[in-house]
Amino acid sequence: MVYGGMTIVRSNATLITLTGQWLYPSLMLGAAGVVAARACVRRDERGVWWLIAAGMSIPAVRNFLYPAFGPMSSLRPLWLLFYALMFAGLLLLLRIRVGRLPLALSLDAIIVGSAVAALAAIAFGPYGAATSESTTEVVLALAFPVGDLLLVALAAGALSMLGWRADRRWALLVVGFAFYAVADTLYMFYVADGSYLRGSWFDALRPAAALLVAVASWTTSRGQTGHPPRRATAVPQLLFTVVLMGLLIIGYDARLPRVASVLATCGLVAVAARLAVAFREISQLVDSHRHSMTDDLTKLGNRRAMSTALSTASLAHSTQTGNSPGPGMLLMDLDHFKEINDSFGHHVGDELLCRVGERLTRSTRAGDVLARVGGDEFAILLPAGVELDEAEEIAARIVEALHEPFVLDEVTARVEASIGIALCPAHCSEPEDLLQRADVAMYRAKELPGRVASYDSTQDARRVDERRMIGELRTAIGNGQMTCHYQPKIRAGDGSVHSVEALVRWQHPSGALMAPDEFLHFAERGGLMRPLATSVLNLALGQVQAWRKQGIEMTVAVNLSATNLLDVDLVSHVGDLLRAYEVPADALILELTEGVLTSNSPRSYSVVEAFQRLGVKLSIDDFGTGWSSLARLQEMTVDELKLDRVFVGRVADDPRSIAIVRSTVALAHSLGASLVAEGVEDAATLAALRDYGCDITQGYVHCPPLPPDELDRWLNGHGWPAAASHGPIRRSASATSDVAPAKDNRTYPPPCTVSKSIPGAMATPVSDNNFAQKSSESVE
Missing domain, CATH: 1.20.1070 (Rhopdopsin 7-helix transmembrane proteins)
Incomplete structure (x- = not known):
């Protein structure tokens, strides 16, 4: 300046x-x-x-x-x-x-x-x-x-x-x-x-x-x-x-x-x-825009593409007059995909998603917008004018298309799809709300036989409760709120304790003791079956270690599903736990659902063989409820066949049930396996099973599932600590199912009377669902 x-x-x-x-x-x-x-x-x-x-x-x-x-x-x-x-x-x-x-x-x-x-x-x-x-x-x-x-x-x-x-x-x-x-x-x-x-x-x-x-x-x-x-x-x-x-x-x-x-x-x-x-x-911008709207794996649209399509549909719907039908939404979820992905590896899961995308593309129409909006979730935006019956027809066609097994490079997998339907304006006033409404309907569809459901406003609160319960269950597994009750399995020949079965319970912070059928479906939907299995194995083996320190040579049975069996790390993990708790391998029985026999998975068989080499005993649970399992028995060696309770309840007076039990006993013995009958609730049924050659019985006639301290008192009260062993069932080489066993000179314990002071025990028999529900079997 x-x-x-x-x-x-x-x-x-x-x-x-x-x-x-x-x-x-x-x-x-x-x-x-x-x-x-x-x-x-x-x-x-x-x-x-x-x-x-x-x-x-x-x-x-x-x-x-x-x-x-x-x-x-x-x-x-x-x-x-x-x-x-x-x-x-x-x-x-x-x-x-x-x-x-x-x-x-x-x-x-x-x-x-x-x-x-x-x-x-x-x-x-x-x-x-x-x-x-x-x-x-x-x-x-x-x-x-x-x-x-x-x-x-x-x-x-x-x-x-x-x-x-x-x-x-x-x-x-x-x-x-x-x-x-x-x-x-x-x-x-x-x-x-x-x-x-x-x-x-x-x-x-x-x-x-x-x-x-x-x-x-x-x-x-x-x-x-x-x-x-x-x-x-x-x-x-x-x-x-x-x-x-x-x-x-x-x-x-x-x-x-x-x-x-x-x-x-x-x-x-x-x-x-x-x-x-x-x-x-x-x-390049056009390519970049297309890529930003495309799922890299399946080459379908992604969540951004679906959001864009919903915004466009919302704008078009705002110009319509009257109450004419607007667009619709189908939201599909692959049930148990997480277990498949974790068990076989991400490359198999990715291949499965691609194959699912291909089938969905063939099942949708030219005007439909198909997108992958989540890990295993696919959405289909139906154009304006769609009616409910038309949407249900498309959903049924998709379910049918996915029913056939997927032949992948390493495994043949079968998946089920749950589809939720939402329509505008029937279920929401704006198309942009269709995805949320269809999500609520999809979780309702998981409970229906047809796996297809339309939106119901009464389900909103239930969906919120379900998410809350899944979150609480995830916290419970991590914070040690899970516990196990144990039910004895009794030798039919001499009345001694052969083993106990570990049955999971959830000690909820509210004070309630929740049985498996109250929370296992939440574990399924939340993908928590794997950590839950780890928690139960830790509890069961830790209790066996405690018993053995008291001089009780106890064997414990833990339930696993066919999906758990597909976990590539399961065998090594179980081996590590056995070593950590200093429990011999033959003191653990893994009860596998019969789905493992109907599975075509080579991995299932290889894992079973690995468990046998490890020394762990294997039992087929709920035997007889599946189909085509007999042919698989000649390819797989097991230690037990556990006859489902549906065949046991009428064995005292029903000729058909008697025939099934006797033939199954003969089958088990011819394969070198023991036959276990579960759900034995009265003395007449117990006597009939003993007469027909059943090796082991389990049910309320002996004892309900009890916490460890209550079971200790029960064992002491019947003078059985020394008799509790995991030794083999001894049978005469010429014994058959129609020959009654030798007379038992012991005084056999009377049916157990359930005390109301015992947490979780009931005066009437209850169905204690297996740790892994049968609905989790999704791989063949």
Whole structure:
């Protein structure tokens, strides 16, 4: 400001000399020093500001030397290093700011530079004609204002990409370089007509420009941006393209400098290249948009694509009048997919999802929008006008399509699908709510035989309760709220305790003791069967260890499902637990649901063989309730067949039940296995089973499931601690199912009377569901 005032008040020659010779270059050199200090003090962007500081020092040195040596025209090429250093610094700063400089930015710079240079050639043409200097000197003189304009163009282009709010330094640089351009342009014209006087008012613009650059060097940046905004870049591109085309059009009628025509032509070539790059960028954007809407695994739409489709449907629905049918939604979930994925590995799960996607694609119509919206969830948006019966027909077709087993690379898998249906406006007022309504309906469908259900508003609260229970169960497994009750398995021959079966219970924080049928379905839906199995194994083996320390050689049976058996880490995990609790392998019986026999999975058989090598005993639970299991028995060696209670309850008086029991006893003995009868509730049934050759019995006639301390008292009360062993059942080699066993000389204990003080015990027999429900069998 002081220097500007001195250039206006020019009445004192000494003052003019002082400002021109000392203050003018000192201000410029001081600004360069401020920029250099920025490079010294702060490490970030140090190279940028060293380049710019070096460039700014060149005009300062030139002006210090001017009073003694004059214009020094021969050194003009050296003075032009100012622009080389400034351009290098700005490009480096822009690279740091946006990362790798794209090709489009380089082409934009060529377009702007060509247009600016062409306009400068035309504007400064009169200067070249009026001056007596050589062509080289004219070009060098014109290089200063043209270079300034190019610096302005570069800084303005960067500012248009980054935006004022992103980095204000570039705005200061634009203004600063504009001051340089105005000062050098006016200087050239005034020198051409001989009217220039040192210390003119526009000379103040150069130190002002230098100070703006110095301020910019200390202005804080907001850091690197991955991709600069593109909205503002189209305007200068279009503007300079029009300028270049206009120059060539005018050149047909008016005589333009040759250099201007050449520059305009070069600029239009760069425009053509820029258009090619723009088309490529547009193509990449289209591909990127498509990929953002596509599930990478199944190549179906993803959740974002479904949200977009719902927004479009909502907009279309808002324009409809009356109560006409709107769009509908089918939401499908693959039951027990998590167990398959965990057991066989993610690659098998991924392959299964792809195959499911293929079948869904064949089952949907042209106007339906199919998307994978979750890990094992698929959604189908039905177009407007769909009725409930039509949606149910589509859902039934999908269930039928998924009924056939999936033959994968490593396994043949069977999955079931649960489908929820929601329609607009029948179930919601806006299409955007369809997904949530269909989700509620889908969880209701899991309980129905057909696996298809439409939305019912009364299910909302139930869905919330279910999610809460799954969360509580997950916490319970981790916090030790699970416990086990144990029910003895009695040898029919001598009445001794053969083993006990561990039956899981949930000691809920509310104080209630929950039986398996109250929470196992939550474990199934929440994917908690695997951690629950680990918890039960730890509890059971820990209790066996405690009993053995008391001198009771007890064997424990733990229930597992066919899905648990597919866990690739199950055998090694069980082995680790046996070693950790110092329990021999033959003190553990794994009761497997009959589904393992009907499974076609080679992995199931290999795991069974691995358990046999480990020494763990295997029992087939609920034997007789499945189908096609007899053929599998010849391929798999087991230690026990556990006859389902449905065949046991009427064995005392029903000829058909008697025939089944006797034939099953014979089958088990011929395979070298013991037969266990569960659900024995009265003395008559117990006597009949003993008569028909059953080896082991279990039920309320002996004892209900009891906690460990209650079971200890029961064992002590009957004088059986020493008799509790896991030894084999001894039979005569000639014994058959129709030969009654030898007379038992012991006094057999009477049926157990259940005390009301025993937690979880009931006065009447209860169905104690296996640890793993039969519904979890999904793999064949």
